[in-house]
Amino acid sequence: MAFEFEHSAKNPLHPVSYLKMLAMHSRLEIVWTGQQEISAQDLAQKIHESMLSMEREFNRFSEKSPLSVVNLKASREEVCIGEDLFMALELCEAFRRGTRGYFDVATSTSCGRDMVSYTLNPKSHSVRFTAAEVNLDLGGFAKGFALERLRTLFTEQGVERALMNFGSSSILALGSHPYGEWWAVGVDHTKQHGIVAHEVHLRDGAMSVSGRNYKGEYHIVNPHTGASVAGEDLILVEGRSALVCEVLSTALYAAPKSERGAILSQYEGYHAKQIACGECGSVEIHEIG
Amino acid sequence: MNRKEFLSDCGKIGFAGVTLSLFPWLQSCSEKAKQEVQGEKARIGIIGTGSRGCFHIKHLVQMPNVEVVALCDNYRPHLEDAAQYYPQAKLYDDYRCLLEQRDVEGVIIATPLYLHASMTLDALSAGKRVFCEKSMGYTLDECLDVYNKRKETNGVLFIGQQRLFDPKYIKAMSMIHEGKIGEVVGVRNYWYRNNNWRRDVPSPELERHINWRLYSEYSRGLMTELACHQLQNGSWALGMLPEKVMGSGSLVHWNKVDERDVYDCVTAIFTYPNGVNMTFESIISNKHFGMGEQILGTNGTIDLVTGMYYSDEPAPKGSGMHQLVAQIESGVMSNSVFAGTSWAAESSPLAPGMPIMPNVKVVTGESTVGAEADGSKELLEAFIHATITGRQPEKVLEESYYATQFALLADKAMHQNQILTLDEKYKIPYQPLK
Structure with a gap:
């Protein structure tokens, strides 16, 4: 996993750095300002290492990853896991409960509604599945988790302005654009490519978008039914944490309209919209909650 | 971003000099120029207090270095509207009487087009600094007469072409002249x-x-x-x-x-x-x-x-x-x-x-009176500066x-x-x- 790095000091007021890399089957891009080239290069290296570490931990397609080992063995025995994966699974379970079960990293299982798919043992730092055929997929969680980790890394390095885009669907902003009061992010119209369906202004905040993927596939599954959710509209969530935004956008997309407001109301400071894109470029936006 | 921030930012990234040489009239908007007139007041008379005249008044009341001392309109309701902003100002229905008021240093003319040239000529002759709404004159000859009169009197004359002071036009023209x-x-x-x-x-x-x-x-x-x-x-x-x-x-x-x-x-x-x-x-x-x-x-x-x-x-x-x-x-x-x-x-x-x-x-462009943030206020500020200093940009x-x-x-x-x-x-x- 390599990365592309560029640095420009053409604008001496705001030297700007750019990083692009593939991680967790997505593209991570970051633009940040205020660092000279050597410091920025050093930070880029740290980002790369951090993403490599997460990839090693959470990639279920790699046979050697701890997550793959858990998927392989945890239905039969307790599997000891590292700090990061343990914390991630703790958070995932908390979010499952906090979203009425519409966010669940163990969706491809035979577990019934409201059933706990795994238990965590803090003493032994281990995980054990509660049933056979449980399979954990952190794909809907890892981008937000990674962005929060990057927020910490950037803050430690003293970077005050950055925009991070993980897979187009998860965005995190530090500070604002150097020539504006926010970072402006356009949500792409689903039917008319290149048209902005809705513009989001991020300042020290995050957003996440859920819907059909770029191939048009309904890739989000309703954990309660195991069926793909055939929603045409986008769900956009804005708030402080990229992780919470990602979890909520997935959960709200999967949840029926009647339950969305109640789920969102449990997350103070988070706002969600349902964005309907028409064939002729029209857009209808409804606040959720 | 307002013009001040724009110019300040331009300066920081190194093309303030280029910008000001392309747009020399912006010199009067610099911080240095503002300091030059700090504490001083321009005594202004307004000739024509209809919709456009009142549009200018709304900007003038925000400017600390302006004192409007005279108002003139031959349509009484407009004059009374304007007088509400400046109750101390002397009121006239004949602009020639306003021009005789000695403490009036500068005049703003916002009257019908056919009056622009004659009023501007009279005001320049009376030694007043002049801001006249566009267009400059009703005929080609009138414009030339006005231009020559300004030259002859070495006076101050601004015409209400506010785009010359609109930050986005200035930025755009800089980009165009740089070949972008x-x-x-x-x-x-x-x-x-x-x-x-x-x-x-x-x-x-x-x-x-x-x-x-x-x-x-x-x-x-x-x-x-x-x-x-x-x-x-x-x-x-x-x-x-x-x-x-x-x-x-x-x-x-x-x-x-x-x-x-x-x-x-x-x-x-x-x-x-x-x-x-x-x-x-x-x-x-x-x-x-x-x-x-x-x-x-x-x-x-x-x-x-x-x-x-x-x-x-x-x-x-x-x-x-x-x-x-x-x-x-x-x-x-x-x-x-x-x-x-x-x-x-x-x-x-x-x-x-x-x-x-x-x-x-x-x-x-829908407003038939004037729009905010289109350079009008900055143009007026430049005129006020010129009224105080007596320098034509x-x-x-x-x-x-x-x-x-x-x-x-x-x-x-x-x-x-x-x-x-x-x-x-x-x-x-x-x-x-x-």
């Missing part, structure tokens, strides 16, 4: 409204007095009231003056409703020595296209009204994220279309256009002079149904900005 859009190959201006352009008339005998814009006895209509603003764009962008002018005008709608005799539909073409055309089109019975001013270059287009740049080059590879780098390098902010439901490989959408500077203030009058002359020439071309050139006698010793 390539070679300039066309200039398009248009102004569409759908309203009758009338003011309420309390009594029929006041019709022509109040609705003077609609009658050719007092105004040249769309060319002097609207086109005049936009025609400076071509000279500004191309660094030359038009060689010939043609046009067509007619009354297509509003003459069915009232007795007006100025055109409500005009199209004019101005051809420059290098063959480039500038167009102006205005219809006031359809507003779909609104107001537009576009400079077309071989590499891209700048829309002056919206402050957007549209590249003719293919969109760069990579996402909008990567385009952010270029924006920050250039000191601008733009929306970047990149959020969606998932990563769409390298199929980044075409850039929909890029703002040329942050927080561009866009005006629609370079080139600001010459830009305004030619804007009016070519508006009048186009109007003449329409009425005579001819292709016209500006007579040598009207050419003043001035080279457009390059």
Whole structure:
């Protein structure tokens, strides 16, 4: 996993750095300002290492990853896991409960509604599945988790302005654009490519978008039914944490309209919209909650 | 971003000198210039307190170094409206009496077009600094007389061409002169409204007095009231003056409703020595296209009204994220279309256009009085500075002079149904900005 790095000091007021890399089957891009080239290069290296570490931990397609080992063995025995994966699974379970079960990293299982798919043992730092055929997929969680980790890394390095885009669907902003009061992010119209369906202004905040993927596939599954959710509209969530935004956008997309407001109301400071894109470029936006 | 921040930022990234040499009249807007007049007051008289006069008053009341000491209008309701802002000001119904008031240092003339030249000449003769609304005069000769009088008296004269002080126009023209859009190959201006352009008339005998814009006895209509603003764009962008002018005008709608005799539909073409055309089109019975001013270059287009740049080059590879780098390098902010439901490989959408500077203030051109954040306030501030210092900024009058002359020439071309050139006698010793 390599990365592309560029640095420009053409604008001496705001030297700007750019990083692009593939991680967790997505593209991570970051633009940040205020660092000279050597410091920025050093930070880029740290980002790369951090993403490599997460990839090693959470990639279920790699046979050697701890997550793959858990998927392989945890239905039969307790599997000891590292700090990061343990914390991630703790958070995932908390979010499952906090979203009425519409966010669940163990969706491809035979577990019934409201059933706990795994238990965590803090003493032994281990995980054990509660049933056979449980399979954990952190794909809907890892981008937000990674962005929060990057927020910490950037803050430690003293970077005050950055925009991070993980897979187009998860965005995190530090500070604002150097020539504006926010970072402006356009949500792409689903039917008319290149048209902005809705513009989001991020300042020290995050957003996440859920819907059909770029191939048009309904890739989000309703954990309660195991069926793909055939929603045409986008769900956009804005708030402080990229992780919470990602979890909520997935959960709200999967949840029926009647339950969305109640789920969102449990997350103070988070706002969600349902964005309907028409064939002729029209857009209808409804606040959720 | 206001002009002060813009200039400050320009300075920090190293092209303040270039900007000010291109736009020398902005010198009076610098911090140094403001310090120069700190604590001093310009004593101002306002001649014409109708809608535009009151628009200026609303800006003047915000300026600490202005004292309005005299007001004049021969229509009493307008005078009384203005007097509410300045109860201490002396009131007149004859501008010549106002000009005799000795403590009036500068006058702002916001009267019907046919009065601009005579009032400006009288005011300059009386030793007043003068700000006169555009257009500069009702005829080509009047404009020349006014220009020469200013020269003869070495006075201060500003014409109300506020685009010269609008930050987005200044930024756009800087980019054009730096070659950002390539070679300039066309200039398009248009102004569409759908309203009758009338003011309420309390009594029929006041019709022509109040609705003077609609009658050719007092105004040249769309060319002097609207086109005049936009025609400076071509000279500004191309660094030359038009060689010939043609046009067509007619009354297509509003003459069915009232007795007006100025055109409500005009199209004019101005051809420059290098063959480039500038167009102006205005219809006031359809507003779909609104107001537009576009400079077309071989590499891209700048829309002056919206402050957007549209590249003719293919969109760069990579996402909008990567385009952010270029924006920050250039000191601008733009929306970047990149959020969606998932990563769409390298199929980044075409850039929909890029703002040329942050927080561009866009005006629609629908207001028949004036719009906020269009440079009007800054223009007035520059005039106040000049009133206090007695210094005429370079080139600001010459830009305004030619804007009016070519508006009048186009109007003449329409009425005579001819292709016209500006007579040598009207050419003043001035080279457009390059």
